Amino acid sequence: MNGLPLHPAIVHLPLGLAIILPLAAIVVAVLAWRGRAGRALLTSLAIAQAALVISGYVAMQLGESDEEVV
Numbered sequence: 782m783n784g785l786p787l788h789p790a791i792v793h794l795p796l797g798l799a800i801i802l803p804l805a806a807i808v809v810a811v812l813a814w815r816g817r818a819g820r821a822l823l824t825s826l827a828i829a830q831a832a833l834v835i836s837g838y839v840a841m842q843l844g845e846s847d848e849e850v851v
Contacts, residue, residue, distance in 0.1 A: 786847035795837040802829055
């Protein structure tokens with residue numbers, strides 16, 4: 782690579798998901814309350830939440846390793 786830290790590039794994914802997912806969860810909750818939320822919608826919300834957790838962990842680990850370099 783070009784020697785730049787990878788953490789700043791990766792950290793934007795969990796930040797974006799952390800902003801979007803609460804709004805998406807509210808929409809899914811309203812749809813589920815009305816009986817219109819299918820299994821695919823609930824599964825996609827769970828997958829997005831898992832992506833948030835995994836990308837947050839990866840960003841944290843990259844930040845810890847880049848801390849010594851910076």
